[in-house]
Amino acid sequence: MxxxxxxxxxxxxxxxxLVLYPLLFSDAFYRDIGVTFLLAAIAxxxxxxxxxYAGQISVGHSMFFGIGAYTPVLFYTLWxxxxxxxxxxxxxxxLALAAVIGLPTLRLSGHYFSMATIAVAELIRILxxxxxxxxxxxxxxxxxxxxxxxxxxxxxxLPYYYIFLVVLGIVLAVTATFxxxxxxxxxxxxxxxxxxxxxxxVPVHWTKMQALLLSAAFTSIAGSLYVVKTGxxxxxxxxxxxxxxQMVIVAALGGAGTLYGPLxxxxxxxxxxxxxxxxxxxxxxxxxxxIYGGIIVLIxxxxxxxxxxxxxxxxxxxxxxxxxxx
Amino acid sequence: xxxxxxxxxxxxxxxxxxxxxxxLTLIWGMMNFINFAHGEFVMLGMYVALLVxxxxxxxxxxxxxxxxxxLFALGVVIYAFLIxxxxxxxxxxxxxxxxxxxxxxxxxxxxxxxxxxxxLPGNALSGTIDxxxxxxxxxxxxxxxxxxxxxxxxxxxxxRTLIGSMLLAVAEDPDAATLMGIRPDRIxxxxxxxxxxxxxxxxxxxxxxxxxxxxxxxxxxxxxxxxVAFGGFGSVLGSLYAGLIIGxxxxxxxxxxxxxxxxxxxxxxxxxxLWLRPQGLMGKA
Amino acid sequence: xxxxxxQNVSKAFGRFRAVADADFAVDQGxxxxxxxxxxxxxxxxxNCLAGDMVPNAGRIIFDGADxxxxxAEAHAxxxxxxxxxxxxxxxxxxxxxxxxxxxxxxxxHRDDAREQARRIVELTxxxxxxxxxxxxxxxxxxxxxxxxxxxxxxxxxxxxxLAGLTPGELQDAIALVRRLxxxxxxxxxxxxxxxxxMTLTKRVVVFNQGHVIASGTPEEVVADERVIEAYLGRTGTxxxxxxx
Numbered sequence: 001m002x003x004x005x006x007x008x009x010x011x012x013x014x015x016x017x018l019v020l021y022p023l024l025f026s027d028a029f030y031r032d033i034g035v036t037f038l039l040a041a042i043a044x045x046x047x048x049x050x051x052x053y054a055g056q057i058s059v060g061h062s063m064f065f066g067i068g069a070y071t072p073v074l075f076y077t078l079w080x081x082x083x084x085x086x087x088x089x090x091x092x093x094x095l096a097l098a099a100v101i102g103l104p105t106l107r108l109s110g111h112y113f114s115m116a117t118i119a120v121a122e123l124i125r126i127l128x129x130x131x132x133x134x135x136x137x138x139x140x141x142x143x144x145x146x147x148x149x150x151x152x153x154x155x156x157x158l159p160y161y162y163i164f165l166v167v168l169g170i171v172l173a174v175t176a177t178f179x180x181x182x183x184x185x186x187x188x189x190x191x192x193x194x195x196x197x198x199x200x201x202v203p204v205h206w207t208k209m210q211a212l213l214l215s216a217a218f219t220s221i222a223g224s225l226y227v228v229k230t231g232x233x234x235x236x237x238x239x240x241x242x243x244x245x246q247m248v249i250v251a252a253l254g255g256a257g258t259l260y261g262p263l264x265x266x267x268x269x270x271x272x273x274x275x276x277x278x279x280x281x282x283x284x285x286x287x288x289x290x291i292y293g294g295i296i297v298l299i300x301x302x303x304x305x306x307x308x309x310x311x312x313x314x315x316x317x318x319x320x321x322x323x324x325x326x
Numbered sequence: 327x328x329x330x331x332x333x334x335x336x337x338x339x340x341x342x343x344x345x346x347x348x349x350l351t352l353i354w355g356m357m358n359f360i361n362f363a364h365g366e367f368v369m370l371g372m373y374v375a376l377l378v379x380x381x382x383x384x385x386x387x388x389x390x391x392x393x394x395x396x397l398f399a400l401g402v403v404i405y406a407f408l409i410x411x412x413x414x415x416x417x418x419x420x421x422x423x424x425x426x427x428x429x430x431x432x433x434x435x436x437x438x439x440x441x442x443x444x445x446l447p448g449n450a451l452s453g454t455i456d457x458x459x460x461x462x463x464x465x466x467x468x469x470x471x472x473x474x475x476x477x478x479x480x481x482x483x484x485x486r487t488l489i490g491s492m493l494l495a496v497a498e499d500p501d502a503a504t505l506m507g508i509r510p511d512r513i514x515x516x517x518x519x520x521x522x523x524x525x526x527x528x529x530x531x532x533x534x535x536x537x538x539x540x541x542x543x544x545x546x547x548x549x550x551x552x553x554v555a556f557g558g559f560g561s562v563l564g565s566l567y568a569g570l571i572i573g574x575x576x577x578x579x580x581x582x583x584x585x586x587x588x589x590x591x592x593x594x595x596x597x598x599x600l601w602l603r604p605q606g607l608m609g610k611a
Numbered sequence: 612x613x614x615x616x617x618q619n620v621s622k623a624f625g626r627f628r629a630v631a632d633a634d635f636a637v638d639q640g641x642x643x644x645x646x647x648x649x650x651x652x653x654x655x656x657x658n659c660l661a662g663d664m665v666p667n668a669g670r671i672i673f674d675g676a677d678x679x680x681x682x683a684e685a686h687a688x689x690x691x692x693x694x695x696x697x698x699x700x701x702x703x704x705x706x707x708x709x710x711x712x713x714x715x716x717x718x719x720h721r722d723d724a725r726e727q728a729r730r731i732v733e734l735t736x737x738x739x740x741x742x743x744x745x746x747x748x749x750x751x752x753x754x755x756x757x758x759x760x761x762x763x764x765x766x767x768x769x770x771x772x773l774a775g776l777t778p779g780e781l782q783d784a785i786a787l788v789r790r791l792x793x794x795x796x797x798x799x800x801x802x803x804x805x806x807x808x809m810t811l812t813k814r815v816v817v818f819n820q821g822h823v824i825a826s827g828t829p830e831e832v833v834a835d836e837r838v839i840e841a842y843l844g845r846t847g848t849x850x851x852x853x854x855x
Contacts, residue, residue: 059362059425104601107601110421111358111360111421114360114362114421115551115555115600116597116600118362119551119552121592121594122544122548126586126589143493168570191416191417204425206461230605241544252418286437289432289433289436290433290434290437292426292429292430293430293431293433296422296423296426296511297422297423297426298426300419300420300423300426301412301423304412304415304419304422
């Protein structure tokens with residue numbers, strides 16, 4: 001129980017910092033970076049549940065993000081319903097899709113799951129791009145001006161920032177809670193060795209499924225937050241491969257399977273991304289992909305545990321040196 | 327006659343699918359490893375062909391061999407610097423390594439060659455041929471036929487030669503292979519070379535007959551998954567049958583449902599296949 | 612009625628019949644040895660008994676219930692625990708966390724599971740905070756035993772859990788197995804070291820080419836002609852000391 005015993009000084013500082021950030025940086029540009037950072041952290045933390053903790057690498061999580069983004073605006077477009085109604089429906093749809101993908105593939109080696117996620121995500125992206133009911137290639141537009149607070153359409157960045165912060169807090173709290181409980185032990189055991197886990201009575205298939213469902217639900221919420229903030233979604237921004245890639249890279253860079261890894265990854269990548277986009281203009285997205293691809297290859301080759309693993313290793317080395325001199 | 331044209335055209339394209347998919351299935355069968363960048367290898371093969379034709383000229387034999395050679399070398403290099411290391415790592419490293427590589431190669435191609443569609447400038451294979459009333463571009467006929475021959479050649483190499491039995495020995499049990507005096511990492515490097523080389527030459531063949539842009543890598547990568555899933559993971563002959571079938575299905579659905587749906591049908595088939603027979607339609611249980 | 616009753620169990624891989632019509636019963640409270648030359652089918656039989664593989668034919672009855680086609684998880688739930696020939700400890704987790712994974716089967720609540728795990732870690736003489744990765748092979752084998760003990764098994768299948776130990780470690784391990792037996796756990800042990808079989812077991816079942824070829828007290832079995840032939844025909848006399 002080292003984690004509970006350790007003084008949560010870092011956590012307190014982090015929380016205070018995140019709460020104060022938009023008040024200290026009131027410029028819209030910085031607040032926008034803050035909101036983008038929170039969204040990336042939420043989505044990557046959601047991916048992390050199945051990809052990091054349970055070790056089932058999804059490379060098509062955009063399907064849940066896209067469903068979460070499309071459903072509220074679709075309901076708004078059709079019947080004028082506020083997004084608060086569409087969000088839970090999006091979650092339900094994402095859960096259903098997760099079940100359909102997980103049932104057959106989670107019984108097999110992790111490669112099948114990865115292949116299935118990328119194929120299904122691509123399939124959905126193409127279908128949505130040709131389906132007029134959901135706006136085809138043009139996409140869907142949310143409320144331009146909120147009728148009331150429950151349309152979640154604000155002119156200032158500030159309400160978005162705090163809504164996103166609360167959601168991030170919830171995702172992290174849920175993750176931290178299961179980490180120290182049976183489910184957390186089970187997913188780690190499955191990642192380490194399925195056969196051994198089975199022999200100890202771990203319901204391997206169901207546990208992986210639970211991780212996928214939980215992850216899909218939170219990813220769907222992330223998509224909903226995205227559309228509430230931007231008021232607009234198209235096949236690329238909802239279901240595009242960059243959406244999946246960003247979740248993977250943010251979590252893997254910081255440290256897949258660790259609580260704060262996605263936060264750390266977002267903290268590094270989002271400012272970097274904003275900077276490169278500003279330097280290179282809108283056309284910089286191709287370069288972003290090249291850099292992302294390179295970073296992913298480097299992580300896989302040299303430090304699959306991400307920066308937090310690197311950090312721990314460096315710390316251990318230092319401790320050893322201290323021990324040796326003492 | 328139009329229907330015959332669709333069928334023959336689909337089979338010819340399917341033959342090329344079979345060729346590059348056999349490269350993917352080789353790696354899967356040998357090391358239980360999915361290469362997410364395989365479609366990008368095909369795409370690079372196409373651009374190598376273009377560069378050779380534009381740069382130094384030469385016929386299909388020249389740029390075909392150049393594409394095969396360049397991609398063979400790339401496959402070996404990628405094995406030596408990346409795959410060899412991640413094979414010993416956790417699952418996340420195995421999947422992310424080639425997934426990241428795919429992004430890197432795809433968008434580097436966008437960067438260098440732009441997103442515009444290109445095609446090989448007029449080559450020896452231009453013009454159409456009359457096959458008893460079916461009119462097809464010469465390039466398609468030649469490319470498809472060569473692809474079938476090469477796929478069968480690869481099958482022969484893997485099942486009837488010393489290299490093939492060494493590959494098999496390493497796939498079965500690397501430690502035992504070491505005792506027999508085989509160096510597993512060299513054999514695996516060779517397998518990566520062959521796999522990427524097959525993708526490269528398939529790319530060169532595709533380039534003679536079809537226009538392309540850097541984004542085709544993603545499509546071909548997914549098609550290769552479908553073919554491998556259909557033909558059984560690890561079977562080159564299975565890939566040959568499955569490639570032809572997928573080519574046919576794609577041509578038929580493009581013809582009857584509309585061009586946008588020709589990929590949709592293939593991906594949907596893949597999802598259905600994973601549901602019903604995840605070990606592959608023709609694979610062993 | 613025996614605790615475990617395997618009736619005419621067969622398991623084939625393609626044409627190769629690893630286990631062929633094996634009949635094999637274990638009574639409550641027994642500790643029996645399962646021996647045989649390499650490739651005799653012992654591990655395959657173990658995999659069938661533990662639910663890791665489904666036999667092609669035959670039935671496996673545990674405590675009156677048919678578990679032939681039940682999953683490995685279900686086997687653990689009814690009380691059949693097993694170790695692996697090649698240890699499969701969860702490398703990045705601590706010893707205590709490894710054991711807790713097993714303990715959660717009967718103790719869903721974390722604090723109860725931890726208490727159970729602590730008790731077992733102590734019983735097996737391991738250090739709770741050590742990482743599994745940093746253990747040697749003997750430590751890993753011991754950790755595997757601890758991990759499966761935490762599931763409160765009624766029947767324990769030990770697959771060469773005592774192989775590769777130094778003489779000192781071997782004595783400790785034998786003492787541990789004896790303790791488990793005294794605690795009321797029925798044990799089947801696959802082992803190449805005859806010394807272990809001779810000291811621990813009262814009954815030995817000899818396996819060859821997928822069949823049970825002999826069964827009896829260790830002394831009887833060692834003198835049995837069919838057994839001597841099986842070993843001579845393959846790897847010589849039953850090995851003393853560790854496996855080659």
